[in-house]
Amino acid sequence: MVEWTEFERTTIQDIFSKMNYDVVGQQSLARCLIVYPWTQRYFGNFGNLYNAAAIMGNPMVAAHGRVVLHGLDKAVKNMDNIKAAYAELSVLHSEKLHVDPDNFRLLGDCLTVVVAAQLGAAFTPEVQAAFQKFLAVVISSLQRQYH
């Protein structure tokens, strides 16, 4: 069981309630595909991913970024049992999508960088710690059903 402090709960709820999912989703996924180009292996049918400009403008990337961010919603709403809430998603990523779990951390890092840009000075060390702890729990839950 993950223990969350009051500060951590409030911080996570706050960040996500104020977030523009369309923007943050698109920016995080696009950034991941640009900074870690090997992650493009999972998106063979997304069309033009040839350079940063193409990736940033790609509508399928934008749409999928939104899907991924809304997937995080599940964790935000079930902070006391993310592991259970993510059981199906974990099976999906392992059995159907065959995603190497290392990639979760890469996308998580890009999401952190994008949220840092959005929040600026409000992304204090304390907020960063809470956010990264949340992402670590999500990532661990997503890896749970891999075998």
Next chain:
Amino acid sequence: MSLSAKDKLAVKTIFDKVAHKAEDIGSEALARTLFVYPQTKTYFSHWADLSPGSPQVKKHGLTIMKGVLSAVELIDDLKGGLLTLSELHAFMLRVDPANFKIINHNLLVVLSMMFPDDFTPEVHVSVDKFLAQVSLALSEKYR
């Protein structure tokens, strides 16, 4: 994953732009390293105050950032140029090289926070590659 001419230009451009904020960037990155990854505090047990904003964190943050800026100048031969710093980290400080990834991550986060319009995805990938090469050069003398 060596640095292309495009990477080197991107790195020089962004660090030229942010150099005047070296102390802020370095101390924020170090503060986050100590706070978000508490195991890194073990290297600073001799400091009185490890909290963000403490004078020791500020001073050391600047030292680190100056090191990064000097690496930018040495970008064409990082291994050769950073030999002395590598010896320092290997024989004296004995910092586990796994920690280089941690401070690199926090440098990226701080650059993104402080310069969101300049830290585009293309700049991000070049800086990430650069910091990885710096870490490799710093690890050179370990064994």
